[in-house]
Amino acid sequence: MARALQLAARGQYSAHPNPMVGCVLVNNGEVVGEGWHVRAGEAHAEINALRDAGDKARGATAYVTLEPCAHQGRTPPCADALIDAGVGKVIAAMPDPFKEVAGRGLEMLRDAGVETESGLMQAAAEELNTGFISRVAQGRPFVRLKIAASLDGAIAMESGESEWITSQEARADVQKLRARSGALMTGIGTVLADDPSLNVRAPDLDTQGLQPLRVVLDSNLRMPLTATMLTLPGHTLVCCTGDHDGSNLEEAGAEVQVFGAHGDVVNVFEVLAALAEREINDVLVEAGPLIAGYLLEKDLIDELVIYQSPHIMGSNTRGMFTTPTWTALADRRMLEIMDTRRVGNDTRITARIAG
Amino acid sequence: MARALQLAARGQYSAHPNPMVGCVLVNNGEVVGEGWHVRAGEAHAEINALRDAGDKARGATAYVTLEPCAHQGRTPPCADALIDAGVGKVIAAMPDPFKEVAGRGLEMLRDAGVETESGLMQAAAEELNTGFISRVAQGRPFVRLKIAASLDGAIAMESGESEWITSQEARADVQKLRARSGALMTGIGTVLADDPSLNVRAPDLDTQGLQPLRVVLDSNLRMPLTATMLTLPGHTLVCCTGDHDGSNLEEAGAEVQVFGAHGDVVNVFEVLAALAEREINDVLVEAGPLIAGYLLEKDLIDELVIYQSPHIMGSNTRGMFTTPTWTALADRRMLEIMDTRRVGNDTRITARIAG
Numbered sequence: 001m002a003r004a005l006q007l008a009a010r011g012q013y014s015a016h017p018n019p020m021v022g023c024v025l026v027n028n029g030e031v032v033g034e035g036w037h038v039r040a041g042e043a044h045a046e047i048n049a050l051r052d053a054g055d056k057a058r059g060a061t062a063y064v065t066l067e068p069c070a071h072q073g074r075t076p077p078c079a080d081a082l083i084d085a086g087v088g089k090v091i092a093a094m095p096d097p098f099k100e101v102a103g104r105g106l107e108m109l110r111d112a113g114v115e116t117e118s119g120l121m122q123a124a125a126e127e128l129n130t131g132f133i134s135r136v137a138q139g140r141p142f143v144r145l146k147i148a149a150s151l152d153g154a155i156a157m158e159s160g161e162s163e164w165i166t167s168q169e170a171r172a173d174v175q176k177l178r179a180r181s182g183a184l185m186t187g188i189g190t191v192l193a194d195d196p197s198l199n200v201r202a203p204d205l206d207t208q209g210l211q212p213l214r215v216v217l218d219s220n221l222r223m224p225l226t227a228t229m230l231t232l233p234g235h236t237l238v239c240c241t242g243d244h245d246g247s248n249l250e251e252a253g254a255e256v257q258v259f260g261a262h263g264d265v266v267n268v269f270e271v272l273a274a275l276a277e278r279e280i281n282d283v284l285v286e287a288g289p290l291i292a293g294y295l296l297e298k299d300l301i302d303e304l305v306i307y308q309s310p311h312i313m314g315s316n317t318r319g320m321f322t323t324p325t326w327t328a329l330a331d332r333r334m335l336e337i338m339d340t341r342r343v344g345n346d347t348r349i350t351a352r353i354a355g
Numbered sequence: 356m357a358r359a360l361q362l363a364a365r366g367q368y369s370a371h372p373n374p375m376v377g378c379v380l381v382n383n384g385e386v387v388g389e390g391w392h393v394r395a396g397e398a399h400a401e402i403n404a405l406r407d408a409g410d411k412a413r414g415a416t417a418y419v420t421l422e423p424c425a426h427q428g429r430t431p432p433c434a435d436a437l438i439d440a441g442v443g444k445v446i447a448a449m450p451d452p453f454k455e456v457a458g459r460g461l462e463m464l465r466d467a468g469v470e471t472e473s474g475l476m477q478a479a480a481e482e483l484n485t486g487f488i489s490r491v492a493q494g495r496p497f498v499r500l501k502i503a504a505s506l507d508g509a510i511a512m513e514s515g516e517s518e519w520i521t522s523q524e525a526r527a528d529v530q531k532l533r534a535r536s537g538a539l540m541t542g543i544g545t546v547l548a549d550d551p552s553l554n555v556r557a558p559d560l561d562t563q564g565l566q567p568l569r570v571v572l573d574s575n576l577r578m579p580l581t582a583t584m585l586t587l588p589g590h591t592l593v594c595c596t597g598d599h600d601g602s603n604l605e606e607a608g609a610e611v612q613v614f615g616a617h618g619d620v621v622n623v624f625e626v627l628a629a630l631a632e633r634e635i636n637d638v639l640v641e642a643g644p645l646i647a648g649y650l651l652e653k654d655l656i657d658e659l660v661i662y663q664s665p666h667i668m669g670s671n672t673r674g675m676f677t678t679p680t681w682t683a684l685a686d687r688r689m690l691e692i693m694d695t696r697r698v699g700n701d702t703r704i705t706a707r708i709a710g
Binding site: 149150151152153154157158159161162163165289293296304306310311312313314315316317319320321322323324326327328329331332333334335336337340347349351354 | 504505506507508509512513514516517518520644648651659661665666667668669670671672674675676677678679681682683684686687688689690691692695702704706709
């Protein structure tokens with residue numbers, strides 16, 4: 001199963017909106033087939049492994065990181081394929097997170113006389129697909145916030161000067177975060193200040209040609225027609241509120257969608273729900289302290305990835321999170337540190353909200 | 356020599372103002388004596404090792420972490436003792452940092468027919484005594500700044516609320532930093548806000564009864580006569596400027612010393628020079644962002660020890676350093692991370708100013 005999880009992870013930059021899945025076929029103690037899901041619309045992991053195994057699949061045990069599907073989706077059901085190939089036993093790491101179909105794949109297999117098991121290395125399998133599970137179970141994508149900051153918590157000088165706080169290696173690492181995300185979210189303030197590209201531009205990351213959806217939170221539709229991101233491959237969604245004429249912006253290549261307002265800003269809950277409807281599993285937020293603080297206050301951040309540079313920037317600076325409603329120590333958010341490692345000269349801290 | 360360095364470190368809470376020194380005597384490949392310097396005024400490491408070895412010192416090789424002294428200080432010269440004991444060879448990790456006497460100890464030994472070497476594991480030996488070396492070579496103590504902060508760089512809420520940002524384990528670790536320091540420095544703002552004890556109160560740390568000197572930077576002599584620290588064992592030095600009547604404060608148990616002013620605050624350069632004159636090797640600063648920022652701007656911080664708690668405290672908070680003169684990214688200070696480790700639920704980051 002550990003090998004199947006490794007294989008699954010090969011799809012991290014291209015499988016979405018589908019989950020990453022890996023499959024290993026073992027016959028008489030020997031690995032006879034391996035496969036993973038490369039890209040939505042193409043063959044599932046089980047099918048690739050069966051193809052790899054050929055006749056040796058007969059009587060084999062299939063280790064698969066997710067319960068084989070029982071339904072006709074973009075491709076025929078994998079349970080049928082496993083049955084047809086004569087596989088003797090199927091061990092799944094976790095059930096299908098779609099509640100309506102959970103267990104059906106294994107049931108189909110059992111009905112056909114195939115032995116089944118479920119739950120082997122389940123935690124690791126769930127960790128691999130936090131985004132897919134979040135979308136299916138909560139109706140919103142997994143929200144990951146990336147921040148580049150100094151050791152004393154500054155993301156820019158008061159003037160806005162921030163190039164560069166972190167190392168080139170850290171910025172290359174951010175490309176990986178982007179490539180595994182279905183959408184990249186930022187705010188209009190960042191667009192106006194920095195005119196970011198918000199794209200994946202690392203030739204060594206195989207996204208199968210996919211670019212994440214760019215999402216700009218732009219309550220009053222101030223998005224410039226000349227924004228660089230509108231000229232780049234991929235799709236840009238501008239999220240505004242109320243009555244704004246987005247026709248020029250749509251002509252310039254953006255899609256404009258109107259959402260309800262939450263106070264005087266666009267309702268991010270609605271935006272995230274809309275992204276889930278678009279089958280976005282993972283959203284990477286790269287925005288300023290207003291949006292970061294807003295998301296944190298609303299408990300909408302699932303994971304923080306902080307690139308901490310070994311610098312002290314002092315007090316004439318901008319902090320990571322603007323949190324106007326927090327006044328007491330009890331308002332703070334406790335984190336659970338998932339991983340800490342050196343990236344170039346910086347420290348990358350991956351954390352989740354505790355409890 | 357590695358063993359001698361280990362032994363030396365046993366004096367970390369009690370040897371100051373003397374350097375930590377360890378000595379191992381080896382005869383025919385066998386360790387025949389070990390010693391370290393426990394406390395100023397008592398025997399040096401070499402003497403303790405010679406006593407431990409007895410007759411077996413004759414013909415032995417002495418590994419000593421610092422060049423043996425050639426002068427009569429609080430105790431007779433160690434070089435003589437090594438010669439008298441018939442030691443055949445002396446290997447020193449580093450020369451005596453007092454320029455006037457550097458090399459004399461080894462010279463005395465050579466003149467008496469003892470073979471000598473110097474420089475084995477010198478970097479580690481110097482690291483052990485950064486404070487002593489700073490005092491002797493620069494005329495000021497090694498300045499270590501301790502900060503407890505959240506992951507987003509806050510040391511308190513705007514209201515001042517800060518109990519507790521870090522874990523009990525982190526606070527226990529701070530006791531070790533205090534115990535190895537000759538002085539603990541804070542500002543009058545902290546005294547007025549928190550009335551800190553600024554003492555070593557960990558029964559498991561053997562300071563041989565010593566308490567670090569408490570130093571309060573108090574330009575306008577606002578120190579309350581009722582401050583808790585004045586009632587505790589140990590000595591409190593209040594540093595002010597200009598014409599203030601400190602007689603009441605002295606009656607209350609403090610020592611008041613007048614220094615020149617630097618702008619409208621007490622000249623910290625003068626304070627540090629005075630501490631060096633008092634044979635303080637290491638100063639631990641536990642102060643607010645004004646003093647921390649001031650010391651950083653003046654390049655007076657040698658080492659930062661940051662206890663970083665896995666919390667986000669947001670924007671209605673106080674930052675680590677107030678640095679009014681820094682406006683551009685180029686003003687920041689680059690750090691070299693020396694050590695990062697988990698202490699309780701927090702991360703302790705030890706860093707020095709780079710370059």
